[in-house]
Amino acid sequence: MNPMNTRSYRTFQALILAALGIFLLAKVMDGRVLLYINQRFVLLVFFAAVGMIILAQLALRERPGAANMDAPPEHAGHSHAEAGDRQGWVLWLVALPVLIGLLAPERPLGASALSSRGMNITSRIAPSEVAQIIEVPSTQRSVLDWIRLFGDAEDPSIYEEQEADVTGFVYHDARLGENQFMAGRFTITCCVADAVALGMIVEWPAAASLPDNQWVRVRGPVQTVVIEGKSIPSILAREIEIVPQPELPYLFQ
C-alpha cells in the first residue's frame, strides 16, 4: 500500500472524523450511549462529538489544493504526519469504532460475560449517601442500593423483613445452593471496561428452572445471609416475574 497523496488523505481524515462525530452524536441522542458509559460523562461525549464535526469540516475546507501533488511545505510544525503514516490502514483503524458500532451485535454485558468477569458478592463499593437511600421506599431500591445499605450498616438486621422489589438477570453462581440464584446487575463507574457484576441472593424453590441471563423481577422480604464473614442481603422471593431486559441494563455508581 503506497502512501496516499496529501489531498485524498486529508479528505478521508475529514470524512472519518465526521463519521465518528455523527456516530457519537447519534448514540447520545437516542440514549444508547448509556450502554457504554456512565451517565455523568454523556455531556462530555456530546461536546466531543460536536468538536469532531467542527474539526472535520475545518479539515475538509483546508485541504491542500491540487490532487496528485504533494502538499507544499505546510505551516510551521504542521508536517509531522509523515508520508509513511498516511496509509489506508491507519484511516481504517480510526474508522473502526464506527464499523464495530454498526456491524457488531449491540448487546449489553450479561451473564455470558460473568465467566471472564466474575460476580462480586462481598466486595466493598464506593461510599455514597446512605441517608438518601434510606429515604427511598424499600420497594424502589435497586440491587446496588440494597448492597450499599448492607455494606454501610453496623447491624444490617434492621433492614430485615423490609419488602424488596428488584430487577436483575438470573445467574447461577457455583457458590449457591439449589434453591438459590443471584439477581445480578452490572454496575458501571466510568465505562463498560470497569463493569462489575453485583447481585442479591434470591431464595426460590424453582431456582434451577430459571435459565441464566433471563431478566426477572423479584418481590419478597429481605433477609441477611453471612458469606465469608460479611452480611449481605438476600430476598426470600414470594413472587418472580419474567420481564424483558430493562432499557437501562446497567446501574451507575
Next chain:
Amino acid sequence: MISFRKPPSFPTTFFRQVGRRLPFWGTLLLVLVAAINAAASVLGVIPAWAGWLLDAVSNFSAVFLGIFIEAAPFLLLGTIASGIVEVFISREDLARWIPRQPLPGALAGSLMGLFFPVCECGVVPFTRRLLRKGVTVPVAVSVLLAAPVLNPIVIASTLAAFGPGPIFWGRIGLTLVIAVSTGWIFSRHGAPQSLLREDSGAFPLEPDFSVKTDAAQKPTFVERVRQAMLESVDEFFEMGRFLIIGALLAALMQTFLSQPALLSVGQGPVHSVLVMTLMAVILSICSTVDAFIALAFTGSFTGGAVLAFLVFGPMVDIKSTLMFLRVFKPRVVLLLVGLPFLMTVTSTVIVNLLWKGAW
C-alpha cells in the same frame, strides 16, 4: 540505489505488517458476524458455536466501544491542551518556569498536571507539544508519568473514594517519587534528545523558524488558533490509532481472560501486588475514576496491592504505552514501562511487609 534511511524499527515494521492485513480480515470478520446475527434473529434458533461467537463479539464490542467512547473526549481534550500550549505559551515562558537542574526540573514536570489536568489519554499529545516547545526529555518523562495522577480531578476522586488516609497520601507520594526519579534517571543519559523517535514530531522547531515568520507576517491570533485546530486533527489520528489498538487489546483480554482466576492467585504481600499491577494494565481504565474501581478490591487485596494499582495504572496501561511508541524509541518505552514497574512493585511490597493488615 543506496538508501541512507535507517530501516524502520521492530514495532513499526510489525505494526505495518499486521496493519496492512487488518482492514481486509477485520472487515470480513465484522460482516460475517453481522450476517450470523441477522440470521439468528430471523431463524430464532442458532447452533451453540454461533451463540458463543455472538456472545463473545458483543461482549468484546461493548468493552471496546466503552473504552473508546470514554477515552475519545479525553484524547480530544489532550489535543486541545496541547493546542493551548502551542498558542499561548512561548518557549521563553517554559524556560522561565522549568528549572534547568535535573532534579528541580523533574519535580516541576511532575507538578505540571496541577495546572493542565490531563489524564493518561491526553498526556501524550500534551507532552509532545511541550517537547516541541523546548522542554527537555527528562522533564517530559516526569510530566508523562505524574500528570495523570497529580491533577486536581484525580486527586479529588481519590479523596472521594478513600478519604485522606494512607491510600490517598500513598498514591500522591509514590507517584511523585517515581515520576521524579524516573525523570532524574533519564537526565543521566548523555543525549536525552536521541531517545525520541526521529519522526516523533517532538523536536524543538529550529529557532530560525520563528524569525522567518516573525517580522513581516507574524500570524494573527485567529490564524494561530485555526492552525492549532488543524494540527489537532492530525494529532487525533496519530494518537487515536494507538488508543484504538490499545482498546482492542484490552477488550480482547477482558473477553477471554478470567479475572476471577487471576484474582484468586493474588494473595500474599508479593503476589497481590503483581496481580494488581497486571489488572491495572488489563483494565486500562481512566485515572479520573480508577479510585472507585480500586475500592472494590480493598476487601480482598493487600493495601500495598491497591496502592500499586493506583500508582502504576495511570502511568502504564495498554493504550498509553502504545501512544508512548509514537514519541519514543521502542527500547526507551521499555525503560519507561520497566522503571516505574520495578519502583512500584518494590515500594508497595515493602509497604505490605511493614504494615501488615493495617488497612
